[in-house]
Amino acid sequence: MKVRFKIWRQDSPIDKGSFKVYEVDGLNPDMSFLEALDHLNEKLVLRNEKVIAFDHDCREGICGQCGVFINGRAHGPHENTTTCQLHMRSFEEGKVIVVEPWRAKAFPVIKDLIVDRSAFDRIIEHGGYISAKTGTASEANAIPVGKDIAERVMDVAACIGCGACVATCKNSSAALFTSAKINHLNSLPQGKPEEHQRVLDMTAQMAKEDFGHCTFTGACEVECPEGISINNIAEMNARFLKAKLFR
């Protein structure tokens, strides 16, 4: 399989950056998108050129490290998937594939396709945890949690923090990510004692970072690899109001 990659190259955060086109031959349609980039990088090494920097880790769709904008979509043309779970068979032979890093002021480019997502870490630092000691894993069953709550919580706990929600949002809003984290912890008994402070602190940090407002376009829930519902943002808003009124 042969394709033309048009990839964003940028040496450093202060470098201006530009697109560079690479003709890549010898690809297998069953290769993952990241394997295709590996294949291209091997060729670049042999040509003594700088390899393309991109984030990746588990390559199983669960770590949230990979993530690039492919042909105008976060994580590529399919809904609810990660870049590593995208395969070359999703593209047409000989066509141009445009690859860009996440574009958001809150996610500055470090190098090529790698962006700095530490703004997410700083939101987590402001309450995305519980400070109560809940014992070891085996003691988890000592605190009963209803099945419906457990299911709902699992849906949001699935967030892998890849940043596709911010990347695809026309406003670079981090509302889906933040709401997933808040609704996850605030729905569980372990998270209850700090629920109001958590929602106020995490949303305040979200506002301090360079994220925009959520205008409910719904793009985030389509691109989210875990299919986290946009209704979580509405739930976060309700929790925020409750915290303001009853804290």
Added chain:
Amino acid sequence: MDLFFRKGVIASTGLFLCLFLIVHLSANCILLLPEDISRELYNSYSTTLRENLLIKLVAYILYLSIILHVVYALLVTIRNRKSTPIKYAVNHSNENSSWTSQNMGFIGFFILLFIVIHLANFWARIKLGMGEEVGTDALGNLDVYEVTSSLFHNIYYVSFYSLLMIPLGLHLHHGLKSAFKTLGFYHKKGLQAIAKIAVVYALIMSIGFGIIPFIVYFK
């Protein structure tokens, strides 16, 4: 100022304006009656509104709502623009979201333009007494019907008025659907119902406001 407050102002003023539009369209339906009944009813209705203290208060809330809706929408847009300084070279946002949801500010601009012209034609003449003086009808009420009817017999105005009801419908559809979420309503089935209601509401408003001028024109 937190992110929620700005969007909360836009959502709550927007919902108030949605309610206002229902009342406005109901009043416009008087124009569909035969001319003599319509004139008398329309003029006495508008006189009642102008002279009622409670309605006066609601009118001030209405002006304030429009201003706050626009000002806060601008503030939100400014922050959103700052958050996205570099655009993608290729972005197929149409594959993951509706065009309307991506362009609420752009659509809103046309509605604002319409409101300014609409107010200049009606509100400024009737309430501020600007421009040509408005006469009275047989019952001594200000002949607002005549103002409306004469404008709705101008094909350019009728076309402009009706055409701009398309962005109104689009704006109302996304606005109504999202306002509840912004204000923290997250009941899944309730939101699905609101999404359906928003379609019906937007269609009734845009078709209703858009077709009445044409009916009056051809009456």
